[in-house]
Amino acid sequence: MNDIINKDLVVLDLEASSKEEVIRKLSKLIEKQDKLIDFDGYVKQVFEREEDFPTSIGFDVAIPHGKSDSVKSAAVAFARLKKEVKWSEEESVKYVFLIAVPEKEAGDRHLQILAQLSRKIMREEFRTKLQEASNIEEILEALDS
Template identity: 50%
Template sequence: MEQVITTDLICLDVEAESKEDVIRLLAEKLDKAGRLNDKDEYIAEVFKREETYATGVGFSVATPHAKTDAVKTASVAFARLKKAIHWDDEDDVTMIFQLAVPCTGAGDLHLQILAALSRKLIYDEFRDQIAAAASAEEILALIGDQIGVQ
């Protein structure tokens, strides 16, 4: 199975004005990495999900996601922002883990990935390490094994 996250899916010190900017940026990363069948459909599905359910999870973290056949390979793209942006009604975020999961054959994979992330994100030390990481390789070392669900 291909790795769920790789260094080419990690963006550090991103300057963004809105969650829409970040969602589009990470979708572009996923598309360039060959993880999507249809970038525009994937983006539309992420926005549709955002309309129905808030994805700000607290701790300055958001987990936008879509489960759609517009996705070729289950993946997580990550962005760490230079400055916080408003995400949901109550949440400003600086770290975004954007999930892309295919409908076909994925079962509850998106839930497994979200659960694996959640188990780590509750710890201040883990979030501090992500905030302080100097490279995509450091981020990958911190989270890669955590979300490498099979």
């Protein structure tokens, strides 16, 4: 996981009032890492995916994602939100992992990242670390373990 996320892709206590704002802010982090070819194209694809089916998965977590030609190389950005944001009719979230994957890697790489994150999120110990981390390094350690 440490090949697709680093300290510049993690934000603790992100302020946002909507899922669209969260997605835009995390997408900007990925863009600053030179992982996107087309910021607007990528964001549009993530929003379209959210319209089809919201990506909140329970446990106060959402995993929005985009598989697009607008992505240069795979990346994951993470935010622990300062306040919960309504993600769907049924759920609000506090933790968001945004996945960016080039279209050519859409099958294997995308599913591999989703599976890794999902396995971690199912563990209460991991979720506790996300909640209690006092710095970005603790988040990265939790993701790497």
